[in-house]
Ligand code: SF4
């Protein structure tokens with residue numbers, strides 16, 4: 001397998017992975033979406049709520065606020081030695097909120113949640129929770145836990161995770177009269193006209209839509225768009241709960257564990 005990091009910043013990354021097949025790359029994608037744990041608010045005790053929103057709506061909104069996650073500092077509730085429904089300091093983080101609109105209407109934002117652990121806080125201070133009119137109050141205690149995307153989307157560490165085949169574009173220069181129709185129609189500006197030929201400007205932007213092939217007046221078309229076997233562009237965008245490389249590493253570790261478990265079950269149930 002050959003891996004090349006094409007782009008990476010604190011929220012997203014794009015990899016070129018060669019030498020693997022579709023089931024493998026799809027297993028990685030599914031693990032990123034459904035198996036890599038992250039923190040989210042799971043239980044809320046509303047002490048006082050005189051806002052126009054019902055308690056349940058506020059609890060739901062709180063659950064969807066992405067929280068920075070410390071994967072090494074906390075246990076998944078089902079794996080925690082406390083075995084308690086309420087959790088302990090190793091599997092639960094408490095956040096509190098206490099706001100009152102004293103002067104006029106105010107908006108309560110995620111940044112006003114106070115966490116007992118300064119490392120587990122909302123990824124943004126500017127996520128609106130509720131508006132309070134003068135005299136209205138909201139007081140609550142929220143409990144965040146690690147969980148997995150397969151149980152609830154709030155525990156999904158990414159906003160998107162996808163892969164596509166690595167495009168391969170071939171121009172038959174003997175047949176091409178450089179009319180430029182393929183350049184004009186390409187929605188991703190993949191192609192460009194350079195002197196007296198068509199060149200690929202940004203191969204990775206190609207979506208394999210085939211519009212350039214369909215528009216070519218030559219029969220057969222002077223341009224061919226295909227893809228490289230067993231080569232993929234893998235993209236993921238973190239919600240901010242974990243760095244993208246950590247999400248990838250965790251997905252790989254989980255895949256390794258799954259395969260080990262699978263192999264051991266074959267051994268146990270074998271002839
Ligand atoms: S549309 Fe066909 S003939 Fe025209 S420039 Fe593109 S490849 Fe060449």
Ligand code: SF4
Nearest residue numbers: 186206207209210212
């Ligand atoms: S297949 Fe679509 S995206 Fe790719 S080069 Fe042709 S028109 Fe552009």
Ligand SMILES: [Zn+2]
Nearest residue numbers: 080082088091
């Ligand atoms: Zn615990």
